[in-house]
Amino acid sequence: MSNIKDCRVLCGIDEAGRGPLAGDLVIAGCVLNSPVEGLNDSKKLSAKKREFLFEEIVKNSNFHIVKISPKSIDADGLSLCIKRGLLEIVKNMPDCEYLFDGNSNFGVSQIETMIKADGKVVEVSAASILAKVTHDRDILREAKKYPEYQFEKHKGYGTALHVEMIKKYGYCKIHRRSYKLKALEARLF
Template sequence: MLEKLNVKQINEIINNLETHEYLKYIDILKNDKRASVQKIALKLAKKLDDIRKEEIRIQNMKIFENEGYKRGFRYIGGIDEAGRGPLAGPVVAAVVVLSEDTIIEGINDSKKLSLTKREELFDIIKEKAIDYGIGIVNSDEIDDINILNATYSAMKKAINNLKNTPDYLLIDAAKIPSIDIPQNSIIKGDSKSISIAAASILAKVTRDRIMEEYDSVYPQYDFKKHKGYGTKEHYEAIKTYGITPIHRKSFLKSIINGD
């Protein structure tokens, strides 16, 4: 059948295939006498290989969750935060609970994703999650209790904003004190655990959007660009215009004291 079609027509068929049909068409196309059609077979084979690699990567990101399921846990929450290091704005934490069979293509540590991809996954995660919660701690509280305790506070707020309390927590490189939930601290967990990766995206996108709103309030600081981090331009703006109510005074003692 395909030998009677031109390359454009074949490409139209290939572009509408389901993944489970790829092998069948690869075998047909690679035996076509036309070199241009054989190239389509190679392209389709590469696409199938990429899909399989992504499936393996995602399955590897579910190892810690699967260990939890084997231990009898069913409501597993992955936690991560965004904004521990900036000079301004809140620290934001998120917790995400996914079902055991959830697959989210392209999910990864938020820092490894483009802005466009993070925004896309933000909506997909919220749609696919069984439950999610977000906790926000502002700059005043960060100054009062320090950034580490503020981060723990944001994580607790995120947990409290869930519909149900998790029976197990996977946390990126941290353990939350004074909570009665079993937890597992995972170094670089945002690239090793699907639920932590999901939380990292929710936290990052939420915080970035907050900083973009602050940009319209304090346009001279360019918060939309650097999100409150200590760039050269940000320090220069502070020296020119002073600090704002959203700056973390505890992070800027040398400037405030004139050192």
């Protein structure tokens, strides 16, 4: 007789930047080595709190962050890019149980899913923060290269301001050209 339980640790996985018109998609996997106080869905935290927690998570976890470029998203589609990112996390963080926020594992059989896991499971909350802070830091760096788009105000999302800037200046290198908007259909870039 044995009382040995599966001792594998939980790797929480979440993404940031799935919906923006510009910038990388970021997927993070995170295994917490010690507790981090204050974790929650990154969207429910202030930017200042996310930045603080990002540093705490980095100090208290093993993690892997995948960045997928707009060019890759345009060439291969969002779903395939997410699948590749998930496979990269599984490869780089072996011997874990994997929980991805949402309702699809994009065909990666090792990964379980849970809707709103980023607000329910601390490992997924940590991954959510890692992904969001990485995405936002990157887009703010790009804002300095492309000040006319005012990325610092909308983080690449399809706000009215962003759409107006695209209408005025066209697409730049970090835009996802495969994302179609009715407001831009009449104009080809």
